[in-house]
Amino acid sequence: MRRIKIEFAYDGRNFYGVQALKDKRTIQGTLEEALSKLLNEPIKIVTAGRTDAGVSATYQVAHFDTNSTIISTNICYAVNKLLPSDLQVLSSKNASENFHARYSAKQKTYKYFVYVSSHTNPVYDNFMYRCDKDLNLGKMIEASEHLIGKHNFKAFATKSNDIKTYDREIKSINIIQNQKLFTFEITGNSFLYNMVRIIVGSLIDIGAEKYAPSHIKEILDSKDRKNAGKLVPSKALFLVNIEY
Amino acid sequence: MRRIKIEFAYDGRNFYGVQALKDKRTIQGTLEEALSKLLNEPIKIVTAGRTDAGVSATYQVAHFDTNSTIISTNICYAVNKLLPSDLQVLSSKNASENFHARYSAKQKTYKYFVYVSSHTNPVYDNFMYRCDKDLNLGKMIEASEHLIGKHNFKAFATKSNDIKTYDREIKSINIIQNQKLFTFEITGNSFLYNMVRIIVGSLIDIGAEKYAPSHIKEILDSKDRKNAGKLVPSKALFLVNIEY
Numbered sequence: 001m002r003r004i005k006i007e008f009a010y011d012g013r014n015f016y017g018v019q020a021l022k023d024k025r026t027i028q029g030t031l032e033e034a035l036s037k038l039l040n041e042p043i044k045i046v047t048a049g050r051t052d053a054g055v056s057a058t059y060q061v062a063h064f065d066t067n068s069t070i071i072s073t074n075i076c077y078a079v080n081k082l083l084p085s086d087l088q089v090l091s092s093k094n095a096s097e098n099f100h101a102r103y104s105a106k107q108k109t110y111k112y113f114v115y116v117s118s119h120t121n122p123v124y125d126n127f128m129y130r131c132d133k134d135l136n137l138g139k140m141i142e143a144s145e146h147l148i149g150k151h152n153f154k155a156f157a158t159k160s161n162d163i164k165t166y167d168r169e170i171k172s173i174n175i176i177q178n179q180k181l182f183t184f185e186i187t188g189n190s191f192l193y194n195m196v197r198i199i200v201g202s203l204i205d206i207g208a209e210k211y212a213p214s215h216i217k218e219i220l221d222s223k224d225r226k227n228a229g230k231l232v233p234s235k236a237l238f239l240v241n242i243e244y
Numbered sequence: 245m246r247r248i249k250i251e252f253a254y255d256g257r258n259f260y261g262v263q264a265l266k267d268k269r270t271i272q273g274t275l276e277e278a279l280s281k282l283l284n285e286p287i288k289i290v291t292a293g294r295t296d297a298g299v300s301a302t303y304q305v306a307h308f309d310t311n312s313t314i315i316s317t318n319i320c321y322a323v324n325k326l327l328p329s330d331l332q333v334l335s336s337k338n339a340s341e342n343f344h345a346r347y348s349a350k351q352k353t354y355k356y357f358v359y360v361s362s363h364t365n366p367v368y369d370n371f372m373y374r375c376d377k378d379l380n381l382g383k384m385i386e387a388s389e390h391l392i393g394k395h396n397f398k399a400f401a402t403k404s405n406d407i408k409t410y411d412r413e414i415k416s417i418n419i420i421q422n423q424k425l426f427t428f429e430i431t432g433n434s435f436l437y438n439m440v441r442i443i444v445g446s447l448i449d450i451g452a453e454k455y456a457p458s459h460i461k462e463i464l465d466s467k468d469r470k471n472a473g474k475l476v477p478s479k480a481l482f483l484v485n486i487e488y
Binding site: 009010011056057058076080085086087088089090091117119120121122123124125126127238 | 253254255300301302320324329330331332333334335361363364365366367368369370371482
């Protein structure tokens with residue numbers, strides 16, 4: 001047995017998320033089916049991130065173990081022919097047996113894209129969330145600073161059953177404005193269920209001047225989901241980097 | 245009769261270009277059908293730019309004349325309900341009878357998106373052209389400077405029948421690199437058929453070090469299409485601004 005590390009990317013809009021689910025088109029299920037066919041043995045993969053339904057990745061990592069003697073760098077070329085055009089492998093190589101796509105990851109970076117317009121722009125709308133109110137960049141940046149560091153992020157997570165702790169560490173939040181387009185770039189050690197999208201929804205409320213920037217600290221301290229902003233749509237969220 | 249100016253945007257991937265063609269799904273045809281239905285009279289529009297099949301616009305302008313007494317700013321809301329999700333109007337207002345969407349335009353700006361990767365990245369591939377060779381930004385910028393100003397751009401155009409002159413003026417070319425992503429931003433008074441895509445294809449040849457930057461001047465001076473680079477795909481080209 002040896003361990004293989006793959007890098008891959010997907011347009012998540014027509015997938016039901018990463019995690020394998022019976023009778024659903026998922027990233028894990030689609031990759032495992034193609035790899036099992038190629039390597040002629042049942043393959044189970046472990047992905048670095050388990051992105052939700054509709055979320056895309058320009059960069060994602062997984063590992064799997066195989067008995068196959070195929071040259072590792074050839075897996076990428078061969079498996080792509082068995083994969084659909086919205087899920088493709090970027091590289092494949094041998095990894096040490098200690099490498100674990102999820103547990104070895106030190107940090108992940110997500111980007112969320114927003115455009116401000118009173119009308120739908122069909123180009124932007126493919127992969128951005130439309131906000132119909134002007135957004136105050138300075139106030140969003142000020143608000144975001146309350147989230148940096150180690151905190152209990154329970155207020156910014158959708159409830160799920162298997163959570164041991166709501167403590168997470170956000171290493172940076174960069175918000176970049178280019179005229180009417182805003183990019184939220186969030187780096188952290190790991191993220192709770194829906195956490196990035198609820199943080200962005202909450203920062204948009206600050207940008208739209210519904211609340212003062214300090215309200216973000218009140219949401220955080222309350223540990224209560226109902227105080228945070230809305231869950232913004234999945235199509236505008238992209239996993240863009242994983243560091244080991 | 246009064247003149248109305250509309251601003252609109254479209255994801256061009258499922259349109260056969262702007263110009264109305266019998267039995268084809270075009271931007272002009274789709275807009276005219278919706279406007280004629282709304283205003284209850286036959287409407288003919290004049291667009292600022294006639295983008296090719298597959299080309300998108302985050303910003304495009306048209307004008308039309310109507311006898312309807314509808315409040316001009318309401319046209320936008322009403323017509324969008326009659327338009328498909330990949331073509332939407334951003335604003336509508338009264339214009340002076342001297343305003344002409346095409347002839348009054350002083351300059352237009354296009355963006356072309358390229359990513360460098362040895363494998364298809366499904367996210368980028370939706371709206372970027374994949375180049376499998378590293379691109380030298382400095383050499384592409386040096387090459388692009390030969391194109392600024394008034395020139396005969398015959399070498400950078402696909403032959404078409406109704407051309408009176410190949411003289412055009414390029415006001416600026418900005419090439420921006422963000423890691424493996426390149427954006428080519430080209431502003432000019434007007435453009436020949438396929439001109440932006442042939443210029444980008446030629447600059448990519450320079451970036452890939454197939455030719456020296458000065459080769460762009462040789463192509464220009466030759467006035468011969470066969471010396472220029474390839475016509476890169478339409479999906480990565482976006483009309484982004486028109487100035488009056």
